[in-house]
Amino acid sequence: MSQFAINLLFVGASFALYIGIAIWARAGSTKDFYVAGGGVHPITNGMATAADWMSAASFISMAGLLASGGYANSTFLMGWTGGYVILAMLLAPYLRKFGKFTVPDFIGDRFYSNTARLVAVVCLIVASVTYVIGQMTGAGVAFSRFLEVSNTWGIWLAALIVFLYAVFGGMKGITYTQVAQYVVLIIAYTIPAVFIAFQLTGNPIPMFGMFSTHTESGIPLLEKLDDVVNALGFRDYTADVDNKLNMVLFTLSLMVGTAGLPHVIIRFFTVPKVADARWSAGWALVFIALLYLTAPAVGSMARLNLATTVYPEMAGQVENYEEAAQNPILYEERPDWVRTWEETGLINFTDLNNDGRIQMYNDSADFSDRGWEGNELTVNNDILVLANPEIANLPSWVIGLIAAGGIAAALSTAAGLLLAISSAISHDLIKTMINPKITEKGEMLAARISMGGAILLATYLGLNPPGFAAQTVALAFGIAGASLFPALMMGIFSTRMNNSGAVAGMLAGLLSTLLYIFTFLGWFFVPDTNMLANTPDNWIFGISPLSFGAVGAMINFAVAFAVCSVTKAPPQEIQDLVESVRFPKGAGIAVDH
Amino acid sequence: MADDKSNAAKYWKANVRLIAGCLVVWAFVSYGCAILFRPLLAGIPVGGTDLGFWFAQQGSILTFIGIIFFYAWKMNKLDKKFGLEE
Numbered sequence: 260m261s262q263f264a265i266n267l268l269f270v271g272a273s274f275a276l277y278i279g280i281a282i283w284a285r286a287g288s289t290k291d292f293y294v295a296g297g298g299v300h301p302i303t304n305g306m307a308t309a310a311d312w313m314s315a316a317s318f319i320s321m322a323g324l325l326a327s328g329g330y331a332n333s334t335f336l337m338g339w340t341g342g343y344v345i346l347a348m349l350l351a352p353y354l355r356k357f358g359k360f361t362v363p364d365f366i367g368d369r370f371y372s373n374t375a376r377l378v379a380v381v382c383l384i385v386a387s388v389t390y391v392i393g394q395m396t397g398a399g400v401a402f403s404r405f406l407e408v409s410n411t412w413g414i415w416l417a418a419l420i421v422f423l424y425a426v427f428g429g430m431k432g433i434t435y436t437q438v439a440q441y442v443v444l445i446i447a448y449t450i451p452a453v454f455i456a457f458q459l460t461g462n463p464i465p466m467f468g469m470f471s472t473h474t475e476s477g478i479p480l481l482e483k484l485d486d487v488v489n490a491l492g493f494r495d496y497t498a499d500v501d502n503k504l505n506m507v508l509f510t511l512s513l514m515v516g517t518a519g520l521p522h523v524i525i526r527f528f529t530v531p532k533v534a535d536a537r538w539s540a541g542w543a544l545v546f547i548a549l550l551y552l553t554a555p556a557v558g559s560m561a562r563l564n565l566a567t568t569v570y571p572e573m574a575g576q577v578e579n580y581e582e583a584a585q586n587p588i589l590y591e592e593r594p595d596w597v598r599t600w601e602e603t604g605l606i607n608f609t610d611l612n613n614d615g616r617i618q619m620y621n622d623s624a625d626f627s628d629r630g631w632e633g634n635e636l637t638v639n640n641d642i643l644v645l646a647n648p649e650i651a652n653l654p655s656w657v658i659g660l661i662a663a664g665g666i667a668a669a670l671s672t673a674a675g676l677l678l679a680i681s682s683a684i685s686h687d688l689i690k691t692m693i694n695p696k697i698t699e700k701g702e703m704l705a706a707r708i709s710m711g712g713a714i715l716l717a718t719y720l721g722l723n724p725p726g727f728a729a730q731t732v733a734l735a736f737g738i739a740g741a742s743l744f745p746a747l748m749m750g751i752f753s754t755r756m757n758n759s760g761a762v763a764g765m766l767a768g769l770l771s772t773l774l775y776i777f778t779f780l781g782w783f784f785v786p787d788t789n790m791l792a793n794t795p796d797n798w799i800f801g802i803s804p805l806s807f808g809a810v811g812a813m814i815n816f817a818v819a820f821a822v823c824s825v826t827k828a829p830p831q832e833i834q835d836l837v838e839s840v841r842f843p844k845g846a847g848i849a850v851d852h
Numbered sequence: 853m854a855d856d857k858s859n860a861a862k863y864w865k866a867n868v869r870l871i872a873g874c875l876v877v878w879a880f881v882s883y884g885c886a887i888l889f890r891p892l893l894a895g896i897p898v899g900g901t902d903l904g905f906w907f908a909q910q911g912s913i914l915t916f917i918g919i920i921f922f923y924a925w926k927m928n929k930l931d932k933k934f935g936l937e938e
Binding site for chain 1: 857860863864867868871874875878882883886887888890891898899900901902904905906908909910912913914916917919920921923924927928931934935936937938
């Protein structure tokens with residue numbers, strides 16, 4: 260069977276499964292549509308949350324980020340997992356007790372203000388739309404590489420599949436497809452990792468293999484990797500970071516952003532009890548950690564594999580790296596996977612010094628004494644995971660599995676985001692603010708139409724990515740962390756926080772973060788409109804625009820408390836409401852009103 | 853009613869104390885061991901690198917899981933102790 264047929268089989272089988280679930284899990288009521296009926300088992304919800312959370316970026320890009328950045332990019336690992344600790348302790352159980360359908364629902368009711376509700380809806384939509392574009396383009400890349408269709412067709416196909424189960428099943432359909440998608444993506448991710456760890460270290464468990472001895476050279480794998488990248492002019496893989504303040508703030512921004520992202524929070528509205536919300540966060544992190552603990556092993560091993568493919572003499576015990584670097588492979592003798600990926604344009608070769616060999620090294624290092632005239636091979640970070648099975652010569656069914664896994668990761672996150680967007684429109688805007696008299700049936704229809712509309716918008720933006728599409732980390736995490744997270748937390752932990760304080764805080768956090776981002780990345784990300792060059796010298800206190808979300812959150816808290824202290828305390832019934840969300844007793848399943 | 857209120861207030865105080873303790877551990881492993889104190893831990897080798905690197909890429913995540921399950925378990929006990937469970 261050809262590779263194409265195998266890919267088609269794996270992807271086709273996974274689609275059949277998702278559509279089967281869609282038919283089985285149709286939504287009968289708004290409660291089904293928004294919170295899957297409120298009866299999802301905490302372990303099931305944990306698994307669905309993991310799929311909801313792990314996007315095309317986690318599946319495809321994470322290992323590549325670690326491979327290129329080494330220790331410095333550990334921020335993503337800690338940030339995207341540590342957020343669950345604060346979510347589990349500071350938000351999830353109380354929001355579950357509150358028992359409504361959406362995040363703006365809580366903010367609007369708790370701060371007895373439709374202005375607060377509207378600010379929350381706008382933040383939610385900007386963050387989620389930015390996020391969903393990456394999922395659509397990610398699915399497009401996976402489709403076009405593995406199923407040999409054009410990028411455009413790939414994106415339309417992804418939209419159609421999501422449409423089938425999200426419009427008919429709502430949260431109910433999404434929850435059970437996410438469980439299936441988690442299983443597909445985690446198997447697809449770990450199998451190649453196990454093979455590669457075994458090949459390189461003899462230890463089949465990637466998390467242990469990474470810290471054990473590299474078989475071919477007889478020294479620890481990470482030490483070997485440091486030696487190899489050093490010989491090619493890069494910093495050590497494990498090298499420490501100089502700007503610790505920025506590293507701390509970036510990690511913190513990712514953590515509070517994670518905890519404040521509405522599509523993650525609403526998953527915890529689907530469990531039956533408050534105690535389940537706490538357990539469920541733990542299970543979600545267990546399922547997420549299976550991938551996140553494997554990713555560093557995949558990243559480091561793929562980097563070593565790539566380097567020793569180009570410089571075969573560096574693979575074993577090396578006396579002199581200077582000499583080993585003299586004999587990279589001839590371009591004519593490059594392995595097949597390099598040829599395949601060259602066709603996609605994600606690997607590029609230019610023979611700068613016309614010696615017919617591939618010189619791959621740090622372009623800013625000067626190796627003219629070796630007769631090198633510049634780095635000749637550029638490899639896109641994103642292909643490391645997708646090309647892993649080919650680099651390690653794994654059987655062709657593993658490649659089919661990776662195709663299905665990458666698509667599962669993109670679709671599951673897209674569906675969660677689309678639900679967050681559509682419920683904010685149909686529930687918060689239409690039902691609560693515009694037409695409170697709408698019937699249950701009418702709201703269901705509104706929810707389905709908003710979902711369809713959100714899918715069309717995401718498809719359009721996936722096909723024509725705007726400038727902000729690449730800014731998921733800055734925009735989505737910045738806004739969720741600086742605006743939504745503090746408002747939610749103060750709504751629970753301060754009985755005194757009032758409407759004026761919350762609105763002022765949210766706006767201050769949001770605007771200060773956007774201002775800082777736009778200063779360095781351009782107004783609305785339009786190129787060349789930035790007021791300062793985006794270089795570490797210009798950053799205030801060395802804080803990068805991506806790390807500003809944590810500072811924005813602090814500004815939010817400070818402004819909120821300042822404004823609150825000079826304005827009227829919230830009415831008694833609101834203070835009673837806050838006190839009642841603090842303990843589990845008396846919680847029912849999520850209700851409408 | 854007043855008893856209910858002071859009971860709930862005590863429960864909340866216990867919860868906040870527990871959260872504070874958990875957050876200290878959370879910050880210690882991630883911002884501490886993995887980032888700020890890494891140079892201090894450089895002398896402790898772990899498979900080809902140092903303890904700080906291991907915390908940054910493995911240890912902190914494992915600790916996070918432990919913290920959430922510990923918190924959930926403790927809170928279940930607190931819920932029962934104060935008679936505030938569902």
